[in-house]
Amino acid sequence: MKTLIIGGGNMGRTFASSFLTAHILRPADLTVLERSVQALDFLKSLNIENLHTRPAEYIKEQQLIVLAVKPQDSRELMPTIKPFLSDNHIILSIMAGVQIETLEKQLGVKKIIRAMPNLPAQIGMGMTAFTANLEVSRKELIEVQNLLSTTGKAIYFEKESMLDAATAVSGSGPAYVFYFMSAMMKAATELGFNESQAELLVWQTFSGSIDLQNKNPLTCDEWISKVASRGGTTEAALKVLSEHSTNESIGKAIHAAFKRSIELGKKQKKKA
Numbered sequence: 001m002k003t004l005i006i007g008g009g010n011m012g013r014t015f016a017s018s019f020l021t022a023h024i025l026r027p028a029d030l031t032v033l034e035r036s037v038q039a040l041d042f043l044k045s046l047n048i049e050n051l052h053t054r055p056a057e058y059i060k061e062q063q064l065i066v067l068a069v070k071p072q073d074s075r076e077l078m079p080t081i082k083p084f085l086s087d088n089h090i091i092l093s094i095m096a097g098v099q100i101e102t103l104e105k106q107l108g109v110k111k112i113i114r115a116m117p118n119l120p121a122q123i124g125m126g127m128t129a130f131t132a133n134l135e136v137s138r139k140e141l142i143e144v145q146n147l148l149s150t151t152g153k154a155i156y157f158e159k160e161s162m163l164d165a166a167t168a169v170s171g172s173g174p175a176y177v178f179y180f181m182s183a184m185m186k187a188a189t190e191l192g193f194n195e196s197q198a199e200l201l202v203w204q205t206f207s208g209s210i211d212l213q214n215k216n217p218l219t220c221d222e223w224i225s226k227v228a229s230r231g232g233t234t235e236a237a238l239k240v241l242s243e244h245s246t247n248e249s250i251g252k253a254i255h256a257a258f259k260r261s262i263e264l265g266k267k268q269k270k271k272a
């Protein structure tokens with residue numbers, strides 16, 4: 001599938017190198033359009049052969065076009081690529097909050113897939129949620145899923161609203177995990193560990209817990225009960241978390257992210 005990635009920043013370059021490393025695309029079939037000189041230098045170091053700084057006729061030859069620019073840059077980009085697009089193109093947008101309807105209006109194309117990856121995609125451990133409009137065929141959807149799966153796991157949702165939900169859970173999710181880790185590291189330094197000791201204790205605890213869960217999938221409550229004994233240290237910690245309604249705070253945080261994703265989508269729609 002001849003593929004053009006527009007925007008070779010964090011996500012664009014992750015996609016480009018994952019598609020090539022997994023041998024799903026041949027270098028000749030991958031093109032990147034990127035305007036920043038710095039990003040271009042980095043893309044060259046990834047051995048990406050077809051690099052462009054401006055939209056032009058080459059866009060017409062593509063089958064799949066991945067939109068990997070920031071949502072706020074998309075309004076400027078859309079009119080510059082629209083003259084080269086036709087109904088044969090498949091658009092794959094990874095822009096947070098930009099709805100399919102907005103893309104249909106701005107680009108005037110038929111086939112649109114919207115995906116929400118997350119940061120661990122950079123190391124092939126990403127979680128991507130995706131959806132598509134009815135113009136995308138089953139075969140095209142599977143081909144795109146194969147590409148997305150090179151960055152980790154990919155799950156299809158029929159309802160587009162689930163993309164806002166996935167943005168709140170897995171898209172923003174790595175930040176919640178790092179927030180929790182950072183709080184644990186701060187407490188560790190208060191208990192007398194130096195920073196690198198605190199990092200080691202916390203990182204290995206997270207990494208070990210996830211590996212444990214991956215190998216032996218008990219529920220979170222079952223794992224907690226294996227660590228916490230009656231009257232013990234873990235129970236003392238969990239009591240404080242519960243007294244501070246930490247569970248509910250996490251829930252509220254995820255709902256706030258969901259609400260914000262919908263708001264941003266509406267804003268983009270208004271501007272379109």
Ligand SMILES: NC(=O)c1ccc[n+]([C@@H]2O[C@H](COP(=O)([O-])OP(=O)(O)OC[C@H]3O[C@@H](n4cnc5c(N)ncnc54)[C@H](OP(=O)(O)O)[C@@H]3O)[C@@H](O)[C@H]2O)c1
Nearest residue numbers: 007009010011034035036068069070071073077095096117
């Ligand atoms: N990072 C994440 O964890 C994550 C997760 C899920 C989804 N996303 C989505 O992925 C998209 C990209 O995010 P990112 O973190 O990769 O952003 P990024 O690092 O800023 O990369 C975007 C790149 O696109 C370039 N660009 C912007 N407008 C362009 C144009 N008209 N023509 C060519 N190149 C252009 C930018 O150049 P300049 O630097 O000159 O602007 C930049 O190099 C966003 O829409 C975001 O919502 C990101």
